[in-house]
Amino acid sequence: MKRARRGLLYVVFAALGLTLACAPPGQELVFWQFWPTEVVQPLLDRFEKEHPGVKVRMEQLTWQSGLEKITAAMAAGKVPDLCEMGSTFMPRMLAAGQLTDWSAGVADLRPQLRGWELCSIGDAVYGMPWVLGTRALFYNKTLFAKAGLDSTRPPETWPQLYAAAEAIQKLGGSTRGYGVQAGERYVLFKKFMPFAWGNGGRILTDDLKQAVFDSPENREALAFYISLRKVGMMERQDVLDRAFKSGTLGLEISGAWLCKSIPKDAPGLRYGVALVPRPSEERGTHASFAGGEVLVSFNASKHKAIALQLARFLVAPENALALAQSAQSVQPAVIGADTMAFYREHPEQQVMIKQFETAVPTPNHPAWVDLEAAIEDEVEEALHDRKTAEQAIQDAQRKLTELLAKPVR
């Protein structure tokens, strides 16, 4: 009996050994990303089919805790092979010096994709723009009509924006003209700076060494932004979006996630999307905030070469479009995406792509988090009437200068 059992054990071990010996020399690629599994998995299945022997182990991160998880992985030296990063993470990640330099591996893709500034320092490229996101002007066509405005002609300039908001505000009741962003970190910047950038204002010099925030352009932009409070409401992003969807807010700057949620939450809402207004017809640009999702690999990643292959596969027009189409809150980084059939059929989303052409990315400075906070604090001071626009811009300049003088930790 004992001998038989031992014999059985030998057979099991021999079979196990044979199985391991015959297995193909496959590689398991670890990919961390933020999209729902059902959106990304079909793409990964196709990649595995096209690359026999490669298995992609995908892990879904959340925006609430994803950065913490990536940080912990970097601290432990157990990083994934390929990782999706929000563009706002990038200045800190680039400063850490742990991302793989992909400059050579992506050189041929550079003319085909937009958004390289999100993952570059000078000419060196440390990632690949996958999908992009920006902010544009959302307007309620019904409220436009009620206020006697032409709902086919959204405001293109600051005076037109103010006049439209004023007319809608005058409708009274719970109706508000323009949604001014306030009371929320890391969001206010994206709502105010489009006006500053559009007016020719800047934050830092090109070499990122000096602050140039105190300028007549930025002062004028902040004064205009503050003035919008008189013809609207001041609230956080989610509240403004809810007000817009409930049909009580005429105009706000928001992102493509609204295009996705409106058909579900407010199917009857008649709305349009337009470029962020510029200062006047004679000058300025329709600037906005340029953000997006970037694919990166780490110096400590085990399978860097295949990670690059997977990244190239994911940013290919048909694959990035498949993701963007499913998510509907971002657009492919591919140049000319607005001519794709999907976007021709979805003009609101098409505007977002157009908007990205004049959108401005944040500077990839290692201390960007502090620089952004300094600007937001001062803009908020002005929004709460604790400072004039001029004082706030001056104080922001002083804070930025102090921060730039500090050694980067």
Add this chain to the structure above:
Amino acid sequence: MRTHSRATAWAFLSPWIVTFAVFGLFPFAFSLYASLTDYSPIRAGARFVGLSNYGRALADPTFWSSLATTGIFVVGTIPLTTALALGLALAVQPAFRGRTLFRVGFFVPSVVSVVVLSLVFKGLYASGGPINAVLRALGLPAPDWLLSPRMALPAIMAMDVWSASGYYMIVFLAGLEGIPRDLYEAARIDGASAWVRFARITLPMLKPTLLFVLVVNTVRSLQIFAEVFVMTRGGPLHSTTTVVYYLYEQAFYRFDLGYASAIAYLLFLVTLAIAWIQTRLVRPATEPTR
């Protein structure tokens, strides 16, 4: 036999001991080490910097303002939470029809996730939200609760008092049930009024419970984070930046984990000092020695 039972005891205790060592002791020791270095999770190598992170925190005005904000939160919520919890416990202790329903109703908010509660209150506090709708209907001014630097912290404090009272009510109820009934009967026979019975019997007999509630609630309040993270992210204008939120920003936005650890240890010392003072002030009277 004794060796065997000891081994069994260790075997049963080991899951807790291992968990405590890995998730309690190790982080505690590691953060002490980190606080003495310029450790950053995204940068290789950490340099020993001695006590300079502590010195930096003591010279950092934002650290002090976050400590002040936390102090206001603690001082503003603990007396209210304690009084409300005790009041509720006294109200639902006597037998009456529907007592269980009231007890459950008051307790439920404390078992709901803080994140869920914070999201609900974020909606309630919106400028066009239900609270302001009621205020407007009554002809009262409707403030910008979470947008105003003056109102944001009190708004979070109000939510905390409401949500935490139910839990401490249960603790007080347990304490009240432990007071011998015959003390009240004797006092009643002696003609003691309700207030005298409360002041002379209930409160002194509840001292150990009161101490527990005060210490536990203080430690919890000093660590206020989730409500701030969900509702205001420390704003507007830093008016709700508490110490733990500030150290979270240092650790996970600026990746300055050495500095964040030093702040955590300073908060630990503050907590320890306050808890010690509380135990001194509310220590139960000891039996007189003969």
